[in-house]
């Protein structure tokens with residue numbers, strides 16, 4: 001997917017969990033939002049995982 005961040009390079013991860021939560025809730029660019037699909041708790045778990053990839 002062009003433009004999608006590479007989390008293994010740490011792209012976009014210099015933001016607070018709350019900013020990332022918001023982006024994943026409502027969507028960003030070509031990315032659909034996950035609100036109603038994942039709970040906030042589940043999205044925060046995904047963010048914790050993303051932070052282990054660097």
Ligand code: HEM
Nearest residue numbers: 001002003004005012019020023024028029030031032046
């Ligand atoms: C487990 C699934 C996914 C996670 C955890 C995820 C997470 C993220 C995060 C954290 C960002 C950065 C937001 C920001 O900088 O504020 C992002 C951006 C982006 N994502 Fe995803 N995403 C997922 C699935 C997808 C899918 C399915 C697509 C494409 C259909 C996609 C396309 C994009 C694109 C294009 C951007 C950059 C948007 C922009 O800056 O204009 N993502 N994603």
